[in-house]
Every structure is written in C-alpha cells, then in structure tokens.
Amino acid sequence: MKFFLDTANVDEIREAHSMGMVDGVTTNPSLIAKEGRDFKEVITEICEIVDGPVSAEVISTDTEGMLKEARELVKINKNIVIKVPMTIDGIKATCRLSKEDIATNVTLVFSPLQALMAAKAGATYVSPFIGRLDDLAQDGMQLIEQIVEMYSNYAFDTEIIVASVRNPLHVLDAAMLGADIATIPFNVLGKFASHPMTDKGLKAFLDDWNKAKK
Ligand code: G3P
Numbered sequence: 001m002k003f004f005l006d007t008a009n010v011d012e013i014r015e016a017h018s019m020g021m022v023d024g025v026t027t028n029p030s031l032i033a034k035e036g037r038d039f040k041e042v043i044t045e046i047c048e049i050v051d052g053p054v055s056a057e058v059i060s061t062d063t064e065g066m067l068k069e070a071r072e073l074v075k076i077n078k079n080i081v082i083k084v085p086m087t088i089d090g091i092k093a094t095c096r097l098s099k100e101d102i103a104t105n106v107t108l109v110f111s112p113l114q115a116l117m118a119a120k121a122g123a124t125y126v127s128p129f130i131g132r133l134d135d136l137a138q139d140g141m142q143l144i145e146q147i148v149e150m151y152s153n154y155a156f157d158t159e160i161i162v163a164s165v166r167n168p169l170h171v172l173d174a175a176m177l178g179a180d181i182a183t184i185p186f187n188v189l190g191k192f193a194s195h196p197m198t199d200k201g202l203k204a205f206l207d208d209w210n211k212a213k214k
Contacts, residue, residue, distance in 0.1 A: 004024040039056075053124075058084055084106055085106075086106050091118070104122075106121070109126055112143060115150065130174075141177070162179045165183065
C-alpha cells in the first residue's frame with residue numbers, strides 16, 4: 001500500500017519523508033490556502049522533496065479552463081498529477097488529459113458510479129472522500145469496498161486514493177480492503193506511529209538497564 005501525505009506543508013512533508021513514509025503528496029485549494037504561500041512555489045518545493053506523484057488541483061470549473069491550467073502545471077515537474085473535480089466538465093478534462101498522457105486525479109468522489117465514470121474517462125487516480133461521508137452518517141469505507149470490487153471486476157488501471165482520512169482506523173480498514181493508496185494528514189500518520197505499550201516497554205527496558213549499571 002502506498003502512503004501519500006495530504007498536506008501542502010513542506011515541513012510536514014520533509015519530516016514524513018525522512019521516515020520513508022511519503023510515496024506521493026496530495027494537495028487541494030484549501031490546503032494550499034492554509035499555507036499562505038504562492039501555489040506554484042509550494043508545488044515546486046514539494047516536488048523537490050518527494051520523488052513521487054504530487055497532485056495539484058485546478059481552480060477552473062470549465063473544461064477548457066481546466067486544460068489550460070493543467071498544461072501550465074505539468075511544466076513544473078514530471079511528477080505533477082492534475083487534480084480535477086468530479087463534475088461533467090472535470091470528466092471531459094480527464095478524458096482529454098488522459099489522451100495526452102497527463103496524469104489525473106479525480107477528486108470529490110462520493111459514490112461508486114462517480115468512481116466508475118472517472119475510471120472510464122481514463123483517470124490515473126480516483127479520490128473517494130471517506131471522512132466527509134462518515135460525517136453524514138454514511139459509511140465511507142463501504143464506498144471504498146464497492147470501488148475496489150468494481151475496478152477489480154473490470155481490471156481498470158485507475159488507482160484508488162482513500163482520501164479525507166481522519167483517523168488511523170481509516171488507514172487500517174483501507175489497507176484490509178486492498179485500496180492502492182491512502183492519503184494521510186500528517187497528524188494522523190503520527191497517531192499510528194506510536195503506541196502507549198511501546199513507550200511503556202521502552203521506559204521499562206531503559207530503567208532496568210540503568211538500575212543494573214549502578
Ligand atoms: O484528501 C482530501 C482531503 O484533503 C479532505 O479532507 O478532512 O477536509 O475531508 P477533509
């Protein structure tokens with residue numbers, strides 16, 4: 001399973017990268033805005049840190065506008081993936097970009113049929129938002145299960161990025177279902193790196209060691 005980091009914060013990316021936990025990065029307009037930095041500058045810096053797919057999202061809502069932005073964004077780095085919203089215009093843009101061999105990530109996916117359309121349009125990645133479904137008392141992980149089965153039934157190449165991950169259990173469940181990728185906020189990655197029994201055990205080892213030395 002690949003881990004992407006869901007952030008535009010370069011310090012977080014550097015830290016997770018030093019642990020070998022960053023196979024790629026996903027950003028969105030909200031995450032970029034949070035950093036208060038120039039969009040292209042941040043994306044360029046991320047690409048210098050990580051040698052893997054880096055999703056940069058278009059802001060246009062019409063196909064032509066999306067294509068224009070995409071063609072500019074891909075000039076930044078060979079690893080840029082164009083993130084497009086799951087709309088009819090986004091699907092048209094995905095279809096066109098796929099024919100030009102430009103990698104795409106169809107985002108804001110909330111239903112299996114949206115994911116099916118994205119795959120048929122030739123999306124490289126699809127991003128179902130599980131946390132936001134859970135927020136509505138709908139089972140986000142059930143959506144992942146449906147997409148995994150559907151893509152496997154027809155051997156689609158589109159990779160599933162489990163997105164809107166809010167807690168470690170989301171990552172565990174996604175891994176058990178065989179999802180290709182989880183895009184993980186930095187604070188969630190930190191949560192599943194540690195365990196109270198690890199801390200307790202380490203403290204006991206070191207206390208025993210120090211006692212024996214006296
Ligand atoms: O990967 C999508 C993500 O950034 C959205 O997460 O927590 O705002 O639903 P969230």
